[in-house]
Amino acid sequence: MSFLQNPIHRAWLILMIATAITWYLGEVGAAGTGAIVGMLLIAFVKGRLVILDFMELRQAPRMWRLLLEGWMLLVGSLILLAYWLSLR
Amino acid sequence: MNSIAAEPPVTARRLPGDLAIWFFILAEMLAFAVFFAAYAFARASHVEEFNQYQQTLDLNAGALNTVLLITGSWFVALAVQAAHRDDMPDISRNLLLGWLCGAGFLIVKCFEYAGKFGAGISLSTNTFYMFYISLTFFHFMHVILGMVILTVLWKQSRKGIYGRHEANGLESGAAYWHMVDLLWIVLFPLVYVMR
Numbered sequence: 553m554s555f556l557q558n559p560i561h562r563a564w565l566i567l568m569i570a571t572a573i574t575w576y577l578g579e580v581g582a583a584g585t586g587a588i589v590g591m592l593l594i595a596f597v598k599g600r601l602v603i604l605d606f607m608e609l610r611q612a613p614r615m616w617r618l619l620l621e622g623w624m625l626l627v628g629s630l631i632l633l634a635y636w637l638s639l640r
Numbered sequence: 641m642n643s644i645a646a647e648p649p650v651t652a653r654r655l656p657g658d659l660a661i662w663f664f665i666l667a668e669m670l671a672f673a674v675f676f677a678a679y680a681f682a683r684a685s686h687v688e689e690f691n692q693y694q695q696t697l698d699l700n701a702g703a704l705n706t707v708l709l710i711t712g713s714w715f716v717a718l719a720v721q722a723a724h725r726d727d728m729p730d731i732s733r734n735l736l737l738g739w740l741c742g743a744g745f746l747i748v749k750c751f752e753y754a755g756k757f758g759a760g761i762s763l764s765t766n767t768f769y770m771f772y773i774s775l776t777f778f779h780f781m782h783v784i785l786g787m788v789i790l791t792v793l794w795k796q797s798r799k800g801i802y803g804r805h806e807a808n809g810l811e812s813g814a815a816y817w818h819m820v821d822l823l824w825i826v827l828f829p830l831v832y833v834m835r
Binding site: 582 | 653654656666670676699700703706710713720721811821822826829830832834
């Protein structure tokens with residue numbers, strides 16, 4: 553499909569599908585470690601698409617790409633740690 | 641004289657927009673990181689309260705707003721692409737569509753707030769609502785600032801300022817708008833879904 557040849561269109565489509573999955577997990581009331589890890593992974597994939605394709609950091613100096621990807625990792629890890637503490 | 645030879649190689653690494661906007665974006669993202677962590681750790685000591693009141697949030701509105709911000713971000717990314725191929729009308733059109741997505745986000749959020757405030761909920765109701773209202777309102781203000789930036793970019797683009805050789809301002813504003821989207825991508829699952 554020619555629509556998907558543009559990386560920005562491809563990113564948008566994946567972001568829409570990922571959002572639908574997160575919505576569905578909320579709709580069925582998914583809870584617990586598996587659900588949280590899954591949602592954080594989805595958020596990480598979505599965040600990377602925004603960083604690399606929308607912000608165009610894929611071709612940027614590596615430092616900036618790593619800083620923003622690192623932010624995603626940092627935030628995800630802190631949330632995971634807090635949820636792990638709450639499940640103990 | 642070959643004009644193509646003067647172009648930088650496609651593989652050259654280049655940061656879109658001004659360097660200053662990226663430092664600003666980083667500072668904003670760090671502030672939100674602290675806020676997100678504060679929410680998650682506050683929840684760890686009020687698990688039942690957070691789980692109970694999270695269910696009063698409108699999941700559909702939150703998901704719809706995710707769709708609106710991502711789509712708004714998509715249009716603005718397309719505006720930058722249009723600038724790189726000197727397609728002036730397409731720059732303005734996509735900026736306007738991105739702005740409209742932002743406006744849609746604000747409208748949905750206002751309905752959500754109206755429902756909550758109408759039910760007598762305020763910052764002092766409980767810890768969960770304190771975080772829900774302050775975190776989403778802090779983000780709300782960033783959407784408004786992003787829309788002000790898009791308005792300026794749209795006006796400039798109508799004057800034909802942006803194109804292949806002048807896209808710095810457009811790319812800087814676009815980067816800020818994408819940050820607003822990126823923040824919501826974390827905020828939505830964290831506040832509306834994770835339990």
